[in-house]
Amino acid sequence: MTRLRALAGLVSLVGAGAAARLAGVPLPGAAAAAPAAAAGGDDSTSRGSDHAGFARGGRVDPKANGFDPTQMLRDFDEGKTTRLASGRVLREWELVSTDREIEVAPGVKFAAWTYNGRVPGPTLRGREGERLRVRFTNGGSHPHTIHFHGIHPAFHDGIPGVGGHHGGGLIETGKTFTYEFEAEPFGFHHYHCHTTPLAAHIAKGLYGAFVIDPKRGRADADEMVMVMNAFDTNFDFGNEVYAVNTVGFHYLNEPIKVKRGELVRIYLLNILEFDQINSFHVHANFFHYFPTGTSLEPVEFTDTVVLGQGQRGILELRFPHPGKYMFHAHKTEFAELGWMGLFDVEG
Amino acid sequence: MEASGAAEAPAAAGVGRISLLGLIPIGLVAIAAALFALAGAPGLGERRGPPAEDLLVERTVLRPGEIELTVRNDGPDAVQIAQVAVNDAFVDLEVAPPEIGRLASNKLTIPYPWLEGEAYEIFLLTSTGGTVDHAIDVAVETPSTGVGFYGLMALLGTYVGIIPVIIGMVWLPFVRRISRGFLRGLMALTIGLLVFLALDATLEGVEIAGAGSQAFGGAALVFLGAIASYLALATVDAKMRAREQRAQAAGATGGYLALLVAIGIGLHNLGEGLAIGAAYAGGALALGALLVVGFAIHNTTEGLAIVAPIARARPSLLRLAALGLIAGAPAILGAWIGAAAFNASITAFLLGVGVGAIVQVVQLLVPFVRDSTGRFLHGAAVAGLVAGVAIMYVTGLFVSA
Numbered sequence: 001m002t003r004l005r006a007l008a009g010l011v012s013l014v015g016a017g018a019a020a021r022l023a024g025v026p027l028p029g030a031a032a033a034a035p036a037a038a039a040g041g042d043d044s045t046s047r048g049s050d051h052a053g054f055a056r057g058g059r060v061d062p063k064a065n066g067f068d069p070t071q072m073l074r075d076f077d078e079g080k081t082t083r084l085a086s087g088r089v090l091r092e093w094e095l096v097s098t099d100r101e102i103e104v105a106p107g108v109k110f111a112a113w114t115y116n117g118r119v120p121g122p123t124l125r126g127r128e129g130e131r132l133r134v135r136f137t138n139g140g141s142h143p144h145t146i147h148f149h150g151i152h153p154a155f156h157d158g159i160p161g162v163g164g165h166h167g168g169g170l171i172e173t174g175k176t177f178t179y180e181f182e183a184e185p186f187g188f189h190h191y192h193c194h195t196t197p198l199a200a201h202i203a204k205g206l207y208g209a210f211v212i213d214p215k216r217g218r219a220d221a222d223e224m225v226m227v228m229n230a231f232d233t234n235f236d237f238g239n240e241v242y243a244v245n246t247v248g249f250h251y252l253n254e255p256i257k258v259k260r261g262e263l264v265r266i267y268l269l270n271i272l273e274f275d276q277i278n279s280f281h282v283h284a285n286f287f288h289y290f291p292t293g294t295s296l297e298p299v300e301f302t303d304t305v306v307l308g309q310g311q312r313g314i315l316e317l318r319f320p321h322p323g324k325y326m327f328h329a330h331k332t333e334f335a336e337l338g339w340m341g342l343f344d345v346e347g
Numbered sequence: 348m349e350a351s352g353a354a355e356a357p358a359a360a361g362v363g364r365i366s367l368l369g370l371i372p373i374g375l376v377a378i379a380a381a382l383f384a385l386a387g388a389p390g391l392g393e394r395r396g397p398p399a400e401d402l403l404v405e406r407t408v409l410r411p412g413e414i415e416l417t418v419r420n421d422g423p424d425a426v427q428i429a430q431v432a433v434n435d436a437f438v439d440l441e442v443a444p445p446e447i448g449r450l451a452s453n454k455l456t457i458p459y460p461w462l463e464g465e466a467y468e469i470f471l472l473t474s475t476g477g478t479v480d481h482a483i484d485v486a487v488e489t490p491s492t493g494v495g496f497y498g499l500m501a502l503l504g505t506y507v508g509i510i511p512v513i514i515g516m517v518w519l520p521f522v523r524r525i526s527r528g529f530l531r532g533l534m535a536l537t538i539g540l541l542v543f544l545a546l547d548a549t550l551e552g553v554e555i556a557g558a559g560s561q562a563f564g565g566a567a568l569v570f571l572g573a574i575a576s577y578l579a580l581a582t583v584d585a586k587m588r589a590r591e592q593r594a595q596a597a598g599a600t601g602g603y604l605a606l607l608v609a610i611g612i613g614l615h616n617l618g619e620g621l622a623i624g625a626a627y628a629g630g631a632l633a634l635g636a637l638l639v640v641g642f643a644i645h646n647t648t649e650g651l652a653i654v655a656p657i658a659r660a661r662p663s664l665l666r667l668a669a670l671g672l673i674a675g676a677p678a679i680l681g682a683w684i685g686a687a688a689f690n691a692s693i694t695a696f697l698l699g700v701g702v703g704a705i706v707q708v709v710q711l712l713v714p715f716v717r718d719s720t721g722r723f724l725h726g727a728a729v730a731g732l733v734a735g736v737a738i739m740y741v742t743g744l745f746v747s748a
Contacts, residue, residue, distance in 0.1 A: 107429030233476025
């Protein structure tokens, strides 16, 4: 085998000689053969690329998926409210888990598990001090749960083996269970399936955002939810396609329209499985950052925030100039694998 | 048949009936297969699990601002490539890649500002979410295939094939003057050289086949090639031997033997030329000027193998030149094919062809090594064999990186 490897070396030597002749320079020593070949080559390899997105500008069909990231962005599900005898508000939702094939990149199908047919699941929104009730039916082919981040009793925690005597714990296929707890603390939280193997149940799509507004409320704003997620399409415990709200490059193809000078509030959640961290960066602007949204005072004025899995926060910003401004993971690998988009500032 | 004599007619009819009997099982298999397919493979049901995807990048061509991949489908099902990423970034594709059918191949053209000398990791994402990884270890522009390119390949083939072989043939006057016993040792040395070449080419073929498509046989192609060429050369040998025996009842039989050795080495050099051309297209880096010298010494021994059998004959210069060309020139053809259309399966097969040819040649040379008592492994022969392998091994060190 050394013989043919050596042949290859000899061949390059001759090739370099030919290249050097073409370039009109004397043949240098063998060690300099590669630069000589470069001198004879075309330097147009160094030209840049303006490509961003999927091949040939391909897009995912939101109709086929049954959910549209543009619509999901500002879709807050406030459920149904009634008054309890005490006068407190009781807020109720219905969640159903289903198996569903979704398109995560143009032409790439993924066998997802969903809450209410979408990934991420619906953004549930209540108010501090309310009583919350989530009636969960498992319509999927595997046992699932809903584990809420918040403050609540153990048997409503959505963990296998805990709360089974109340009908909780693992919810088998076809079974229903109602999670009930106080809306506390105010802030920006999330929920996800906690069935083992846990990584698989999360990576398959069983997660969603969960907003508890403070009693006094927050200032009026153009509010949106961004769930940073990704998909391990080849099941190698690493992700192939990254996004906010499931579809890679969606907001690049369909920029998020916002008004100049108006307060924009972004509820940002990182649910990314397998990778250690994720991040958010907005171009040509800075935002006030409220980690977990549990304080009304921002802790930071920045343009980049780094989040581990399950970390989330609220971002508030105004765009002073019209035009298109990029936002993306400042982990460039994730950005170029789908997690990038544009704000389109009007006015 | 009707025109033949009355006595032969029954025999002809018998042959026809026998042929028919031989064809019956083949016909039955065809009918059974057709019925089975028409009935939708009864009893087997649906296939279990998702489609099996087995893609392989067979060839990578780098042009300024562009990467072109030739992808072969080695698996049982058609595969749709949906997206391609280079160094963990989704990239554009110039043409929509159609579905790649079983055993079919397709070209993907990726506009990409690659940099010379850098490494690239590519993954192809299929419609089922499966990935196929492909690495470009060192990015170097693939030479374009113009007239100058074919000229360069011809030059290379001449350097590595023709020139060393012809230089080696200059040993002829020396070989003529040595004793019969010494010549036997030299023939054994030739066998040693050839055995080394056969072993080297077999391992190289297996390695190349292992990296290429497996659907067409993989490493088995090396051995199929060897068997095919061995049998072909054995047939040629039998025919030439008969002709030579008719021409001269006894005496020197070295002429046709030298021709067979030249053909054997020529077939070997064809496979080697393929590997050279492919390496050139792939942009292997230069290793040093010592390499050229080392290679000349290394390949020169092939010329010795050709002239040793004709030590006692008096061939013309023209005939010697022809032998040199037969042994060396296929390297040029191989280099052209290898650089312009490299294919691991074909290369493995052709390396195997070279191996089979060498084995046949070794078999032909064995009688020339036997001493007066008919022994093969006498002292001079063993010394020659060991020396032959050792020469190849040591001169091989000159050209190893």
